[in-house]
Amino acid sequence: MFSVEEYPKGRLDLKENFQTGKGLCSFVGIFKSVSLLTTLGIMLHHMVIHPAPLSFYPAYLTSWGMFFSICYLSGSFLLTTRHSSAVITPDANNRLIKFTWVLFSLSSVWECVIAVLYWSLRPAKMGPILLENVTTHGVIVPILLVQGLLVDHIPSRLKHCSVAVLFGILYLSWLAIQNVAIRYNPLDNGDDDAIYDGFRWRNEPIQTLKYSLIIVFAIVPAFAVLIWALSLRGRRYLDKPGEEEESSVVEEFDEEIEGSNWCAVDDDIDEADES
Numbered sequence: 001m002f003s004v005e006e007y008p009k010g011r012l013d014l015k016e017n018f019q020t021g022k023g024l025c026s027f028v029g030i031f032k033s034v035s036l037l038t039t040l041g042i043m044l045h046h047m048v049i050h051p052a053p054l055s056f057y058p059a060y061l062t063s064w065g066m067f068f069s070i071c072y073l074s075g076s077f078l079l080t081t082r083h084s085s086a087v088i089t090p091d092a093n094n095r096l097i098k099f100t101w102v103l104f105s106l107s108s109v110w111e112c113v114i115a116v117l118y119w120s121l122r123p124a125k126m127g128p129i130l131l132e133n134v135t136t137h138g139v140i141v142p143i144l145l146v147q148g149l150l151v152d153h154i155p156s157r158l159k160h161c162s163v164a165v166l167f168g169i170l171y172l173s174w175l176a177i178q179n180v181a182i183r184y185n186p187l188d189n190g191d192d193d194a195i196y197d198g199f200r201w202r203n204e205p206i207q208t209l210k211y212s213l214i215i216v217f218a219i220v221p222a223f224a225v226l227i228w229a230l231s232l233r234g235r236r237y238l239d240k241p242g243e244e245e246e247s248s249v250v251e252e253f254d255e256e257i258e259g260s261n262w263c264a265v266d267d268d269i270d271e272a273d274e275s
Helices: 027-049 054-059 061-081 095-121 131-151 158-182 205-232 243-259 262-274
Strands: 010-012 237-239
Touching: 027 061, 027 131, 054 061, 061 095, 061 131, 061 158, 095 131, 095 158, 095 205, 131 205, 158 205
Parallel strands: none
Antiparallel strands: 010 237
16 A cells, blocks of 8 residues: 555655655745645634534534545645655655555545535525635645645555545444434434435435445545546656666676776787787
């Protein structure tokens, strides 16, 4: 899942793929500062204006999407601004790199899913589209994709899709527990206390199960494959397979040439000419 070897391309240059050790005052550092602060501001503003109590805020999928995004952006920011040998000379065992690596896939995939579900299933009774609707369900997606694919060049892996699928299973399980067992929703929207109208486990279990399977095993993998494909072109590599072997052969050949007694050969030729 975190191997730095990619056949036949070669060994990943993690320093360039994650832009480590560039410094806060570099272009990359400034860009990551702005993206992190923007996303953090969007989430704080959403928490303030959300009608549900703060204790119930983690019950919503949008909240988790923004939380994962901030986690990735924070890890990416630390990789660029921290000045330690572990970051400047990264390797596959670096925990911060692993954290940032998998959080990019998790956050970008689910932010895309959240945006698609919101704008395709948004009921008319919600009224006109407001600025906070756009910022929480649209602005974060380009921030993640631009930073992850164009600034960081993160080599997304298809194996990381398993983490996104696992979160989907856990969250949909929570929706079932909330709707069937807990039966509590602080927002009185006239339904059966379901958090989302399309996921009424108690009253419409078959339809809800159908929606859940489509999201977890079709939409989530589709976005994971899309992000993986977009990340292929921008990956940075240290070398290619065979280059080290080829260079070692050349060096050995040069050493043999330098070590041979060319002067003695030249002397023999001169003596033959004089005779």
